[in-house]
Amino acid sequence: MQIQVAVAKIGKYASSESGDSLEMIERPHGGLSFVLADGQRSGKSAKAISHLVASKAIALLAEGVRDGAAARATHDYLYLHRRGQVSATLNIVSVDMETKTLVLSRNSHCPVIVQMAADQQIRLEDPTPPIGVQRGTKPQISELPLQVGMVAVIYTDGVQSAGEQRGQPLDVPLLVAKLYAEHWGKPHVAQAIADALLAEALRRDEGRPRDDMSVLVVAVAAGNGDEARRLSVTFPVPPLFRP
Amino acid sequence: MQIQVAVAKIGKYASSESGDSLEMIERPHGGLSFVLADGQRSGKSAKAISHLVASKAIALLAEGVRDGAAARATHDYLYLHRRGQVSATLNIVSVDMETKTLVLSRNSHCPVIVQMAADQQIRLEDPTPPIGVQRGTKPQISELPLQVGMVAVIYTDGVQSAGEQRGQPLDVPLLVAKLYAEHWGKPHVAQAIADALLAEALRRDEGRPRDDMSVLVVAVAAGNGDEARRLSVTFPVPPLFRP
Numbered sequence: 001m002q003i004q005v006a007v008a009k010i011g012k013y014a015s016s017e018s019g020d021s022l023e024m025i026e027r028p029h030g031g032l033s034f035v036l037a038d039g040q041r042s043g044k045s046a047k048a049i050s051h052l053v054a055s056k057a058i059a060l061l062a063e064g065v066r067d068g069a070a071a072r073a074t075h076d077y078l079y080l081h082r083r084g085q086v087s088a089t090l091n092i093v094s095v096d097m098e099t100k101t102l103v104l105s106r107n108s109h110c111p112v113i114v115q116m117a118a119d120q121q122i123r124l125e126d127p128t129p130p131i132g133v134q135r136g137t138k139p140q141i142s143e144l145p146l147q148v149g150m151v152a153v154i155y156t157d158g159v160q161s162a163g164e165q166r167g168q169p170l171d172v173p174l175l176v177a178k179l180y181a182e183h184w185g186k187p188h189v190a191q192a193i194a195d196a197l198l199a200e201a202l203r204r205d206e207g208r209p210r211d212d213m214s215v216l217v218v219a220v221a222a223g224n225g226d227e228a229r230r231l232s233v234t235f236p237v238p239p240l241f242r243p
Numbered sequence: 244m245q246i247q248v249a250v251a252k253i254g255k256y257a258s259s260e261s262g263d264s265l266e267m268i269e270r271p272h273g274g275l276s277f278v279l280a281d282g283q284r285s286g287k288s289a290k291a292i293s294h295l296v297a298s299k300a301i302a303l304l305a306e307g308v309r310d311g312a313a314a315r316a317t318h319d320y321l322y323l324h325r326r327g328q329v330s331a332t333l334n335i336v337s338v339d340m341e342t343k344t345l346v347l348s349r350n351s352h353c354p355v356i357v358q359m360a361a362d363q364q365i366r367l368e369d370p371t372p373p374i375g376v377q378r379g380t381k382p383q384i385s386e387l388p389l390q391v392g393m394v395a396v397i398y399t400d401g402v403q404s405a406g407e408q409r410g411q412p413l414d415v416p417l418l419v420a421k422l423y424a425e426h427w428g429k430p431h432v433a434q435a436i437a438d439a440l441l442a443e444a445l446r447r448d449e450g451r452p453r454d455d456m457s458v459l460v461v462a463v464a465a466g467n468g469d470e471a472r473r474l475s476v477t478f479p480v481p482p483l484f485r486p
Contacts (some may be wrong), residue, residue: 001481007474017273022474024267028294030260032476034383058268062298095478126459151268182391190473192472226443229478231250231265232434233275236470237340237389238244 002149004190004219005034008198012042019046019056020156020214029066030097036216038089038108038156040132043206046212051230053078053088053131067092067105071139075107087130090139091154093218099216100146102218105139107131110160112219113153113173114144115180116122121174135157151180151193151219158211159197170204175224190219244381244391247280247433247462249275251441253266255401256451262289263399263457264297271307273340278304279459281377281399282333288317289455295330296321296374299407310335310348318374333382334397336461343389345461350374350381353403355394356378356416357387358423366416394423394436395464401454402440406447413447415440433462 011018019042023035035057039049056077060070071092073166078088089108096103104124106112111125128140144150161171175197185193194217201213246273254261262285266278269374278300282292299320312334321331332351339346347367349355354368373382395420405413417442426435437460444456 002477002479005474005476008471009473010471018472021269023269025298026264026266026294031449032478051269055268059305062302067443114259163411188475191473195473223479225481228251228253229261230252230434230438230476231248231267232475233246233267233473234249234468235246235275235472236244236461 001146002221002223004188004221005032006190006194006217007215008194009212009214010198010202010209012060012210012212013045013211015043017047018046018212018214019043020212021047022214022216023054023058025058025062027061027094027096028070031095033061033067033094034216035094035158036154036214038212038214042212049076049086049088052130053090057092062094067094067103068139068141071105071107071131075137078132079135082132084135087132089130089156091216093152093154093216095146095218096190099143101143102146102150102152104142104144104152107137107139110155110157111173113176115151115153115176117149118181118184121173121177146220146221146224148222149184149188151217153193153197154211154216156214158209158213159201159215161211162201162209162213165210166204168204170201175200189221190217193217244389245464245466247431247464248260248275249433249437249460250458251324251437252455252457253441253452255453255455256280258286260286260290261317261455262286262293262457264290264293265457265459266297266301268301270304270337270339274338276304276310276335276337277459279334279397279399279457281455281457283330292329292331296333299323300333302333305470307453310337311382311384312345314374315350318380321375322378325375327376327378330460332373332374332399334459336395336397336459338389338461342386343368344386345389345395345483347385350380350382352398353398354416356419358396358419360392361427364416364420389463391463391465392427393428394432394460396436396438397459399455399456399457401452401456402444402458404454405452405456408453409447409449411447413444418443431458432464435459436460436462
């Protein structure tokens, strides 16, 4: 069995940076957690919020705090420090090797999609407020046993609303099912689905994303016999002008 | 310009988990930091130490603490909590977008290798103690302007000493220069170098690593026009036995 995680993200067009933050941490009892936060608005102010939120959640998870408690505590922290006036969406996705489960925690209006097989899709889409604004906010949590064939797809607002302004909205659940059918069984299924979903969202916005877009995909694939863990990160850097 | 970061790591043969920890965090002023820690001994006790060390360093970097201060503070923390009796190596590698530099902080007997061009190699190899055991331990720090063509290679003990017991030691600096010449200019240069270096270290230990092995590679490549940031993680999971 092999866990694959892939992230693809891009900032709003003509904005200096993405307001979404993605962080990763190793769980003290085994496994990995990923935190995806989308701060209110875009650009630097959104980034400041999402970085604060993601760092707080990561610090709690690093100490062994369980996911639901970490989401609640991160809400409380943001609610206190910004006096209930600033919101952020927060998704925590954990591959928990102690319980052998995928733990999905969600405070967002965007659903979380879990494709279990080509013809079986679970959607977490209960109405769930973002964190930071309503006292006592709780996440929607789902815990699923890890099994070969499952692919979870988590994404932010910019993907959800891609193309809407141009009358060509994106049906993300439908697209995920299609991408699953197309890519399942290939070696880098998580990366392929993340890249294809981001590319389609970008296409709907005609190459100029109207909001920050992030996609996080976790896939449980059959093992390939290689014992190594691997991580790869690539990011573009604007040309450097040095004085 | 594109930053590529790749990590490949594997645990000691027949050990339940790697005693090395690798964590990543986004820097609040822009850029990314990577922390690689190798705890004394191997298996669970080493993992507990390296996780503690890496989490502490990451938490400090997330708050905007500068790298040298984060390394010193992490030492102080380990020294206090384990009464100077437990050591760990600590490398912090930052792509700092505020200063447009690569910041290399090192508390390890393993050198850090920076290949600037096919015929130019910088080695950071001052005698530097691990953290945790000597009062007032400081890191060796080097800060290099980001420029296309540079590749930094950081690794732990298990790579350094691969093959020694079998009389076939690995000359890592020489191998890095060779791999640079072979892979520079290809699309995934960081991943190619990390994978090839780990594979060669494994080969020297005849497929049964005598110690935890981790390789971290940061490459500054020419841009490819794609604006997206990407992250990919893969890790093997032993077969799950559920009661």
